[in-house]
Amino acid sequence: MxxxxxxxxxxxxxxxxxxxxxxxxxxxxxxxxxxxxxxxxxxxxxxxxxxxxxxxxxxxKGIGIGHDMTKNQRIKCRELMNLVREKEAADKEDFVYKVRGEPGNLKIIRIKKRLH
Structure with missing residues (x-):
């Protein structure tokens, strides 16, 4: 609590x-x-x-909080994260890729990088 x-x-x-x-x-x-x-x-x-x-x-300090996912959902999330890394490495524009959504309904989104 x-x-x-x-x-x-x-x-x-x-x-x-x-x-x-x-x-x-x-x-x-x-x-x-x-x-x-x-x-x-x-x-x-x-x-x-x-x-x-x-x-x-x-x-x-060592606390972590995450979604409760099934084994298949964790595998799918890991695959999407690997795909995001590949897309970011290949992207020559100013975009960042993120995995978003609820477990079981995850998708990759593309976000324009912020220039500070």
Missing amino acids: RILSAITDEKFDMSNVVKHYRLGKRSDNVRPLLVRLKSKVLKNLIMESLNNLKNLDDDL
């Missing part, structure tokens, strides 16, 4: 969580935590606020 409320600027509380549990077998290793939320709007709020992870306290 401390992590989620910190990255969403206190817009998140425990009433938004339907279920949460650790994945994998008990051991001394760090295990992922699966959190099921009430709505996709809350998930989108969290995923859009991930850039705030860098502002967390030192004891929470």
Whole structure:
């Protein structure tokens, strides 16, 4: 809760969580935590606020948040990421390629580079 409320600027509380549990077998290793939320709007709020992870306290610096994807979805995402790298290497114009969308509905988008 401390992590989620910190990255969403206190817009998140425990009433938004339907279920949460650790994945994998008990051991001394760090295990992922699966959190099921009430709505996709809350998930989108969290995923859009991930850039705030860098502002967390030192004891929470190693935290990562990602989509819960099936094995096939992870493979598809990895393939798209490799395709993005190839497109960026071959692009002679000022564009950046990104993989966007929900798991299972990912697509590559082309964005004009910003010149500062």
